[in-house]
Amino acid sequence: MKLSPEFLEKLAGAAIAEGLADAVYTKVPTPIGTLLVATTEKGVCRVSFEDEREDRVLAEMALVLGPRVLASDKALRDVRDAFEAYFEEGPHTFDLPVDLSLVHSPFRKKVLQRLRKVRSGTVVTYGGLAEKAGNPRAARAAGTACATNPVPLIVPCHRVVPSSGGVGSYGLGGPRVKQLLLDLEGAKVAPR
Amino acid sequence: MGVMTNLPPFWTLVEQHGDELLGHARRLSGDDAEDVLQDSLLKALRYYDRLERADHLRAWLYRVVTTTAFDHTAARQRRPKPVERVPEKHTTDGVYDGAFDALIELVSEQARIALSLRFVEDLSYDEIARRLGCSNEAARQRVSSAVRSLRRRIDETVA
Numbered sequence: 001m002k003l004s005p006e007f008l009e010k011l012a013g014a015a016i017a018e019g020l021a022d023a024v025y026t027k028v029p030t031p032i033g034t035l036l037v038a039t040t041e042k043g044v045c046r047v048s049f050e051d052e053r054e055d056r057v058l059a060e061m062a063l064v065l066g067p068r069v070l071a072s073d074k075a076l077r078d079v080r081d082a083f084e085a086y087f088e089e090g091p092h093t094f095d096l097p098v099d100l101s102l103v104h105s106p107f108r109k110k111v112l113q114r115l116r117k118v119r120s121g122t123v124v125t126y127g128g129l130a131e132k133a134g135n136p137r138a139a140r141a142a143g144t145a146c147a148t149n150p151v152p153l154i155v156p157c158h159r160v161v162p163s164s165g166g167v168g169s170y171g172l173g174g175p176r177v178k179q180l181l182l183d184l185e186g187a188k189v190a191p192r
Numbered sequence: 193m194g195v196m197t198n199l200p201p202f203w204t205l206v207e208q209h210g211d212e213l214l215g216h217a218r219r220l221s222g223d224d225a226e227d228v229l230q231d232s233l234l235k236a237l238r239y240y241d242r243l244e245r246a247d248h249l250r251a252w253l254y255r256v257v258t259t260t261a262f263d264h265t266a267a268r269q270r271r272p273k274p275v276e277r278v279p280e281k282h283t284t285d286g287v288y289d290g291a292f293d294a295l296i297e298l299v300s301e302q303a304r305i306a307l308s309l310r311f312v313e314d315l316s317y318d319e320i321a322r323r324l325g326c327s328n329e330a331a332r333q334r335v336s337s338a339v340r341s342l343r344r345r346i347d348e349t350v351a
Binding site: 001002003007008010011014015018020022025055058059061062063066067068069070071 | 198199200201202203204206210211214215218226229230233234237238240241
């Protein structure tokens, strides 16, 4: 006896309508792999890539946001559409609301808030981003904020590059994926 | 919030135990199993973030399904014929109203023990057999005759 997808959607829908969800997630197939995208009432709180362990991603959400973590494709249709549009319609900046509750340090939060304003097709250096966040000498801390960004793509850490040239490192599938995203957005990056 | 208790994500529990819980609901409620399980899991979710312990969650879910199944059966039996007028009444939706305990009062003590070992403590037939000091086969018979006798008593009570 197996639970059907309809059964699970119905359950998630009823729970969400009753305000019983701390977070809701969905899995979105994209050209860079299947992403797990999670939202709270405030906005998107997590985007994770296939190479992150799903049980750890969900456990962290349960710990920080609350244990009532549910899955629903239907409830997150807007989010799914936004990801589909990003990969299919070219240069694009997500205008989905974001919830940075999974970011624990105030400076990292500030860095990510400033990073949201870096538009598709452009890049910024780690030092430049640190400066925007109010501390020009904190390039390394800005790098950490990007490396631990819980909502990649939506907060575009792929648009942050080293001042020495090249695309630098990237959590979601490595530099190859970072280059692919920048190409998709038409951004020019100085060679190393 | 479950920050202190470190509860697993609710959906992980649903994915791990959902299929067997549906089987459990089917044994208790037959064709109503999916409705019973929907109600049970919603009910569980209403309490989930206030649970103080993160262990025995599977047994807890089985208990919620069991009480919900008995509540459903009782509610179905109480349902009036369509022509009768029903007075407005608040339901205690989501709150366990003790219906299961009240129901099992209806059967003999021996049947009560068999029912709670199987559906409240959620033991396997081997474990029940060990507790009752009988064979696995005899344990199955006791539980199924207890369920039959409970069904009969419910029918009589409501009729």
